Amino acid sequence: MVLLPLTARAGDWPQWGGTASRNMVSAEKGLPDSWEPGKTKGDTDEIDLATTKNVKWVVKLGSAAYGNTTVGGGKVLIGTNNETPRDPKHKGDRGVVMCFEEATGKFLWQLVVPKLGAGKVSDFENVGICSPPTIDGDRVYLVTNRCEVLCLDLNGMANGNDGPFKEEAQYMAGPGNAPIEAGPTDADIIWRYDMRDQLGVFPYNMTSSAVLVVGDKLFVTTSNSIDWTNKHIPSPGAPALICLDKKSGQLLGQEASGISARTFHSNWCSPAYGMVNGKGMVVLGGGDGFCYGFDPEPVKQADGTSILKEIWRCDCNPPAYRMAGGKRLEYGNTKGPSEVLATPVILNGKVYASVGQDPSNGEGVGALTCINASGTGNISATGKVWTCEKVGRSISTVAIVDDLLFTADYSGNLYCIDTASGKVNWQHDAEAHLWASPLVVDGKIYIANESGVMFILAAAKEKKVIGQVDFSTAVYSTAVAANGALYVATEKNLYAIAKK
Numbered sequence: 321m322v323l324l325p326l327t328a329r330a331g332d333w334p335q336w337g338g339t340a341s342r343n344m345v346s347a348e349k350g351l352p353d354s355w356e357p358g359k360t361k362g363d364t365d366e367i368d369l370a371t372t373k374n375v376k377w378v379v380k381l382g383s384a385a386y387g388n389t390t391v392g393g394g395k396v397l398i399g400t401n402n403e404t405p406r407d408p409k410h411k412g413d414r415g416v417v418m419c420f421e422e423a424t425g426k427f428l429w430q431l432v433v434p435k436l437g438a439g440k441v442s443d444f445e446n447v448g449i450c451s452p453p454t455i456d457g458d459r460v461y462l463v464t465n466r467c468e469v470l471c472l473d474l475n476g477m478a479n480g481n482d483g484p485f486k487e488e489a490q491y492m493a494g495p496g497n498a499p500i501e502a503g504p505t506d507a508d509i510i511w512r513y514d515m516r517d518q519l520g521v522f523p524y525n526m527t528s529s530a531v532l533v534v535g536d537k538l539f540v541t542t543s544n545s546i547d548w549t550n551k552h553i554p555s556p557g558a559p560a561l562i563c564l565d566k567k568s569g570q571l572l573g574q575e576a577s578g579i580s581a582r583t584f585h586s587n588w589c590s591p592a593y594g595m596v597n598g599k600g601m602v603v604l605g606g607g608d609g610f611c612y613g614f615d616p617e618p619v620k621q622a623d624g625t626s627i628l629k630e631i632w633r634c635d636c637n638p639p640a641y642r643m644a645g646g647k648r649l650e651y652g653n654t655k656g657p658s659e660v661l662a663t664p665v666i667l668n669g670k671v672y673a674s675v676g677q678d679p680s681n682g683e684g685v686g687a688l689t690c691i692n693a694s695g696t697g698n699i700s701a702t703g704k705v706w707t708c709e710k711v712g713r714s715i716s717t718v719a720i721v722d723d724l725l726f727t728a729d730y731s732g733n734l735y736c737i738d739t740a741s742g743k744v745n746w747q748h749d750a751e752a753h754l755w756a757s758p759l760v761v762d763g764k765i766y767i768a769n770e771s772g773v774m775f776i777l778a779a780a781k782e783k784k785v786i787g788q789v790d791f792s793t794a795v796y797s798t799a800v801a802a803n804g805a806l807y808v809a810t811e812k813n814l815y816a817i818a819k820k
Contacts, residue, residue, distance in 0.1 A: 600616045
């Protein structure tokens with residue numbers, strides 16, 4: 321664990337955040353800060369590469385891409401839906417992960433996942449797969465729209481059906497349907513862990529988590545949620561965070577901090593990992609608005625179960641968001657409390673976490689908190705280094721370079737904040753909602769808004785706008801950098817951008 325990289329290096333971007341710390345900073349150099357996204361071919365959504373500039377390749381996705389790109393082992397993976405089928409045998413609404421060749425953009429294989437029967441209650445129509453895949457050697461770890469954790473072969477079925485799982489044909493068809501024969505462009509599932517079946521997890525709207533790899537262990541947020549009434553929690557005893565064996569998918573441990581019973585909406589925050597005082601720590605933002613630090617080594621209990629020991633918890637909502645005028649503020653109030661949805665970043669013994677809500681809930685008060693991760697117990701009153709309440713509701717992960725932190729809120733503001741004091745150095749209006757996180761590469765910030773405009777600013781204490789590029793279609797995902805290219809996924813296309 322001590323040898324895990326916590327700062328980004330030039331090369332692959334194999335997981336959400338690049339490294340286990342989730343700090344959105346890349347060590348790549350020489351990426352372009354201007355390009356032409358090109359024009360579509362006729363009435364289609366496909367881009368004519370001849371009309372682009374500084375674009376290495378561009379490939380068609382489905383009609384929605386809420387997940388994020390990962391790059392590793394010469395492959396590029398991203399979640400989408402099945403609105404533009406790559407294979408006619410896969411019909412209708414499905415969750416999809418597509419795999420492309422990094423050098424050329426050639427389509428290699430896809431994972432096709434049937435939808436749950438509850439519709440938007442647990443598996444929103446036409447949203448696809450929102451979780452970013454995690455690449456670890458020749459394996460891919462992924463949370464699907466069916467609330468499952470899958471281990472896949474990075475090479476797909478092209479090199480045969482590996483591993484103990486041999487039911488791909490039935491899996492792709494869905495329960496009760498005639499099997500669909502698997503071919504060389506289908507995913508090869510190594511093992512499967514169903515969180516609904518094994519843990520009683522109830523996902524609302526969608527399941528989303530980036531799998532965290534720590535040695536031979538996987539840490540996964542379950543997406544346990546409220547139900548369609550927005551009041552009732554069907555599974556208050558189900559865990560918000562679990563630990564699995566990465567080789568077998570066996571459950572090794574689960575949190576027992578009671579997060580689910582206090583959840584406002586859902587547990588969609590992905591876990592992060594870092595070193596604190598020489599010891600490893602897994603950090604999770606909870607659906608109750610607290611951030612938690614856990615010991616990564618499960619502890620066996622007298623009843624035979626194993627739990628993830630809580631080291632500390634910190635309320636990321638300022639007290640005024642919980643209580644005002646002697647009355648408790650309800651969730652949903654624009655001035656009330658929020659959960660932690662943005663992935664916390666752990667760096668140099670500190671954790672940076674924002675509060676926010678499902679974008680469908682709109683704008684409201686938020687806060688970015690810097691937490692001293694060396695404490696124990698409830699450190700809400702003692703562990704906060706600073707809190708910045710100028711940041712509104714946010715689903716964006718931060719990027720930290722030296723003494724500067726860059727973050728965004730859903731209202732459409734990009735901030736540069738001093739890491740020592742929490743003081744805002746500058747603020748930039750991105751002119752539309754921001755779902756994405758800022759990516760810092762080679763002294764530049766890249767972030768795209770909901771309208772499809774990518775802003776490029778200097779990653780400096782003084783605000784300097786370098787330029788902007790209009791993709792003319794919505795962007796909900798975060799740009800990533802790997803091996804000399806910048807990857808940007810719009811709703812319908814994935815771009816590999818590089819100087820030419």
